[in-house]
Amino acid sequence: MSIPAGITHPTALLASIEHATGHVLDAVHAMDEISVHRPSLLPNWTRAHVISHLARGADGCVNLLTWARTGVEHPMYTSKEDRDADIREGGVRSHRLLLEDLRASSARLIEAARSLSPPAWTAEVVGAPGKPIPAYEVLRSRLLELWVHLVDLDYGFGMDDIPATDVEQLLQDTVRQLAGRPDVPAVTVVAEFEGGTVRSWDLGMPLQRPQRGKQVRGHPGALLGWLLGRTGSADLHGDAPEMPPWL
Template sequence: MIDLEHEEHADGEVTRQHTHRRELLTAVQQATAGLLTTIEAMDETSVHEPSLLPGWNRAHVISHLARNADGCVNLLTWARTGVEHAMYASRQDRDADIAEGALRSHRLLLEDVAAASGRLTEAFRTLPEPAWHAEVEVAPGKWVPAHRIPRIRLFEVRVHSVDLNHGFGFDDIPREEIEWLLNDAVRQFGGRPDVPPLSLLVEFADGSSSVWRLGTPDSPEHRVRGTPGAALGWLLGRTGTQQLAGDPPELPPWL
């Protein structure tokens, strides 16, 4: 006997996954377009001025975003072929490529990140359906299905667009996207043993709110409240606690 209810549920889940993937890929495209606009507005002087990241100027951030796009293409190649293609050959090679790229001119930096982003768009477009479910290693010991890669790329593009410190801030990230980014930040950060227990209430501009809990509940929980931009910036160590309410604790470094 065919279980029609089960089949309808399975079909609905597949449809939901496909819809979410399309939304993510559209978000990546829009975030990339915004990134390129931000970089294009720089000049030869400003592109080599400091970013919000210690030790990196804006050119380092742009170079990193280009190499991250190529790294994502490597992971999608792995998913498509089943043959291991690491995101980066090694941490040392990654750092050397970023440092070398940061020496380029404004125009070459823009062309590099645009070309790398285009290669990634094509890799997303041509990935066969079964490959989206293949597991790949995004960091030592951290395996994810390939359908997580668009979300990983979105996180990189949006957060590092803020790090460029050139007119784009966390408050400029669209409502749905920043909720995704908060979810991902809490997933990566919240279970670490050095993160104090806290309840983070985020109040969105449309009047809705969400609560995230971080840390292990082995001591009284800190209660923190703020806007999505202030909350995400604080979790990632980019902003302080000035725009937060409650008793925000000191957080360990993001990385």
């Protein structure tokens, strides 16, 4: 088995992961003991909860890459209850400990990714929702998580600030996860990139598509925020339907 054509090789994706991680770490470093415990954009989560979630997510990715490397099952999390408890615990940590935790867990992930042999990237592991995935999907999911949760921190970074080199892939991955779901309305998503490049994707069940007619256009960041339920449709063009929860 090989990585499909059109899928960025995970070793090439590492540079984007490191770049996004650097942005998140810079944002957390700029916070203080008061601001780190202020509310994030996620319901009932402070910024500290989001930071702790990112740290535990990095360790979860390490578990999956270890599984791919060794062939021995290493679940992303021991249980949802343990994962939630770890995030709650992180929510009361000091700013310094949160920063150190995120920095160390992120470094462990980069090291784990660099240690994987080419064949290991196609090994099957089980992601957080309990869905079997090839190991190369782990870094793609991590890149989305980093940029989106940086926005969730509500600390001066928005969807439109995601680098153009990454936002197209994030859109593609998000549409791929939503496509074919019975609860997703039939609509054509049209992204208008800088320089005049346009890309489009169809959502909704295949049988719905002949009757679709709906088209939503906009800049990539605005479309991504709408698809993920982070932003509304005010900056989009067309009759944007209400989207179901992303996960």
